[in-house]
Amino acid sequence: MRHPSDMAEARAAGRPISVVTCYDAWSAKILTASRIDALLVGDSAAMVMHGHDTTIPADLDMMCLHTAAVRRGAPERLLIADMPFLAHRRSLPDTMDAVERLVRAGGQAVKIEGADGNLDTIRHIVESGIDVMGHLGLTPQSLHHLGGYRVQGRNGRAAAKLADDALRLQDAGCFAIVLELVPSELARSVTESLSIPTIGIGAGPHTSGQVLVLQDLLGLQPDFQPKFLRTFLDGFELLRDAVDCFDREVKEGTFPSDEESYR
Ligand code: KIV
Numbered sequence: 293m294r295h296p297s298d299m300a301e302a303r304a305a306g307r308p309i310s311v312v313t314c315y316d317a318w319s320a321k322i323l324t325a326s327r328i329d330a331l332l333v334g335d336s337a338a339m340v341m342h343g344h345d346t347t348i349p350a351d352l353d354m355m356c357l358h359t360a361a362v363r364r365g366a367p368e369r370l371l372i373a374d375m376p377f378l379a380h381r382r383s384l385p386d387t388m389d390a391v392e393r394l395v396r397a398g399g400q401a402v403k404i405e406g407a408d409g410n411l412d413t414i415r416h417i418v419e420s421g422i423d424v425m426g427h428l429g430l431t432p433q434s435l436h437h438l439g440g441y442r443v444q445g446r447n448g449r450a451a452a453k454l455a456d457d458a459l460r461l462q463d464a465g466c467f468a469i470v471l472e473l474v475p476s477e478l479a480r481s482v483t484e485s486l487s488i489p490t491i492g493i494g495a496g497p498h499t500s501g502q503v504l505v506l507q508d509l510l511g512l513q514p515d516f517q518p519k520f521l522r523t524f525l526d527g528f529e530l531l532r533d534a535v536d537c538f539d540r541e542v543k544e545g546t547f548p549s550d551e552e553s554y555r
Contacts, residue, residue, distance in 0.1 A: 293329040293370040296401045296423035296467045302329070302500070303489040309501025311372075311491055312509065315341045315358045319506055320365025330370035332503060333359045333399065335377070335433070340507050347432045350376040352390050356397040363398025372425055373399030377433045380404055380413050387413055391422055403470065405431035407457035411464040418465030426461035428454055428482075429495065430473035443494070445474045458482045458490075470503060471495040473520070494520035 293299065293309075302309050314320050314331040323331055335350035337358050342349065359373045379390040394402055401423035404410055414424045429444045438444070445454040454474065461469055468489045471479050476496020483490045483499050492499030507513050510527035541547035 294368060295370060296372075296425075298370060299330070299468050299489045299501070309489055309491060311501060311503035313337075313340070313503070313505045314362045314366070315506075317361045317365030320362040320369075323506075324366040324369055328369075329501070330372060331362055331366055332403065333362050333371065333373045334403075334505070335374040336505055340505060340513070346435055348377045348435070350374070352376055352379055352393060356393050359394055359397040359399050370401075371399055372401045372403050373397070374403045375405075380410065384413065384416060387417070388420070391417055391420075395422060401425055401467065403427055405433050407460050407464075411460055414461065414464040414466060423467045424465065425491075426458070426466040426469040427472065428457050428461070428469060428474075429471045432472075441473070443473045443475065445478045451475075451478050454478065455482050455485060458486055462486050462488050468500075471499055494518065 293302070299309055309330070310328050311330045311332055312323065312328050313334040313336055314323055315333060315337045320331065333355065335347040335355060337354060338344040338347050338350035341358070342354070355373060355376050359371070363371060373394040375390060375394070380387045391402055402417065403425040404414060405427040407426065407428065414426070417424050430438065430441060432441075435441065445451040455478070458469055466488060468491055469486070471482060471490050471492045473494040476498055479490065479492055479495035480498035489500035491501040491503050493503045504521070507527075508516060508521050509523060510525045511523035511529075512527040512531070514528045538547065
């Protein structure tokens, strides 16, 4: 995909949408060579790339640095950048500065967590010509308020609120909505109630598409194994074994060989 509007086309055609997170240029090059539809520079960069326990330490500088690196590695793939913790909650000028920096860094759209208090801001960003992706369910920037990483919308009231929030985000102009950690039946009914695509993570099979963190799907984070995750590679073992191979050959004196040396 090249543009946010391509997601609407995919949904209309009934084509499932694949999204993965990406934080750096070399992974972006691999993803450019793949068939993945879109890249998300998530604020999960704070956890995956910087070793923090939550996404809260991600700030605008961090997000712009990663967005620019991904854009250099993937000049033509649809790229969505996360608005980091509170970046859209101070004032409209601050919000627009943040959006401007993310777009100048290479983002074609921004993602904003939650609906309450964000609708006018989202409308303003969209009316300024920048596409916005919503994010409901588990919104990790509100982790402390939500009481931890847990499935959202499990009781009737919470489910009705999430369904209503999705409609309000659509009405505010969002081009797509991430649904994170919500029961599949709720994700299905929300998806059916909307005309824009939903992209699920831990939201079952009935959304318009799926997103995973690249390092999770590659099995590079063996300590993180939530129920919703499928790993498609034993990346951690493969990389460790390759590095151990290098270590062994250095210590055996078999690397570098004559062919690998200059005369
Ligand atoms: O930051 C992130 O990686 C995300 C995805 C999990 C949707 O928001």
